[in-house]
Amino acid sequence: MKVTMFHLMPYPRLSDEVIAAHESYWVTMPNSHYDPKVGHDTYNKYLDELELADELGFDGVAVNEHHQTPYGMMPSPIVTASALARRTRRCKIAILGSAFCLREHPLTLAEEHAMIDNITGGRLITGFVRGVGAEYSVFGVNPVYSHERHYEAHDLVVQAWTRPGPFAFEGKHYHVEYVNVWPRPYQQPHPPIWCPSQGSNETIDWAAHPDRKYLYLQNFNPFSAAVKYLNYYREVAHSRYGYEATSDQLGFGAPVYVADTDEQAMNEARPHIEFLFNKAFKMPAGMFFPPGYTSPASLRQIVSAKTSIMAAQKTIELLAEQRVIIVGSPDTVIRQLTDCHRQLGFSNYVAMLQFGSMPHAQAVGNIERFARDVLPALQALDDRNYRGFEMPKAASAVAR
């Protein structure tokens, strides 16, 4: 199994008073609360953490994209990936993901991803995401066209990487008279494409298609969601597309915290993970689930709810029990992740080792303990540990 260290690069914790005084942690949290000196310090510490992961033997490091929020300080993952391109030597650099469809001109991202792939000699992994719902309030991109633009931006970018140029791309949302990118990607035919998701049959139907066979990464949900969706991928490949998906097409992501004992790990991780889940997602439900971006079922829930559906508080005990996070002694963490892998056989684990309000020194300790005590055991896992896929379990979902 390959292990990637993922970073959200959150702005250091805003006070409870500031958070309580504003309706949202996203889009409208006033940027007067952003201190550039803190930002400078924080960016560099976070980049140090990712560079450390390269030195300590992680297979990859990963950055992502969020806009106008202290939740994550990477409106352009291109900038952080570029900074890592020359400071790491060995590991893959994964952009998980790039929201191509939020851009008026996704071709600029195709160019930038290709540059990083060239500079690193083919160490880039490209993630295709639609952005979270709130981001449709940032750029004014119409969420009703989110899926259309996502698929069309993908076609534009992959064609730009693979078709000899110049050619005209004649889409509904994107029309480009001359597609002819210099540089072409270093990796042929193009960098690996991953599809990070909170859980979506539609994304899997698309990613698993024989023309694509992209890696589907189930991120930051209860493990039961990973069971549902990673198995759905194997099922769709088998029943609809007539091939057996390999474990290389599947990934699992979860924050992880390692300490000497389970109790110590829980205590040390608690304030930071609870901040992430209970404070950093604060926003109006209508902002998180704009019309068209989300399924009608989610929208139904919002318009009928008397109180906010975002309000439920989560404890670390609950998050650990549901395996939204993996937390404990090295033995516990190895045992849990080995069990997860035994059930689902994913080839990639994406580990978030700094999360929420966790300070740099603590994050470095977590990264070092994980790399020393857990990483080798995970990297040794392969399909021999996987118990295999039992088709009948959810066949009805595909038969529809």
Added chain:
Amino acid sequence: MGATESIVSTRGGDVLLRRAGAGPTVLFLHGAGGVVGCQPFFDRLSDRFDLLVPDHPSFGRSPTPQWLDEMADLAYFYLDFIDEQRLGDVHVIGHSMGGWLALEIAIRSQQRIKSLSLIASVGIRIKGNPVANLFVMTPEQLVRALYADPKLIEQELARTPTPEDIERIVTNRTAAARLAWSPRFFNPKLAKWLHRVTVPTQIVWGAQDGVVSAAYADEFKRLIPHAAVTVFPNAGHIPFAERLDDVSRTIADFIMRNE
């Protein structure tokens, strides 16, 4: 109103159409929320007019056609609709987003339009005075923005939406987002063409409108100088819900004067 309801087939696809009454033909263009709560107003109108109330394509019970991308598409659709249904010349009433639609129709062709009545219309933007963010507001915030009367607000807040209500809201909210997500409930290119509106026009507003402020009544008057303006106190974004008698009379008398 003793309405007939039918699915009518048009060049642009199927549309749910309500029709009632006799007299001059009036086409009512509903807002982003559809026709919920409009029935008493429709009853008043159908007492004096041949009233047509379609669900816009993609709203309510009308299906979403492939061709629908933006408000201009709906404007052309209704010009076709008026011809195809052989309505002759019509008076158009547009509420909120339906007012915007009425204006998009009128700047393209007024050949079949006798008069325009715009109620709490969107479609233009006064800098610094946005339309309320209907897509992000909670159900409670929305009710408080829609109405002026505190008793009516409490009454609406106490109501539990039925599954049908919820389906309608989901459908209409998605349909409205398709047309009005960005720019939010306006067309930046509309204002420069409003001088083309030459038919008799009236502008009706609720003084306490919390969705589209009554300042927009003045701005529309500036852009369509021949328009008559009536602002009703003690009314919000749906003035015909809170001032049924007065609004119905004002609208109907104006239409009769221009028949």
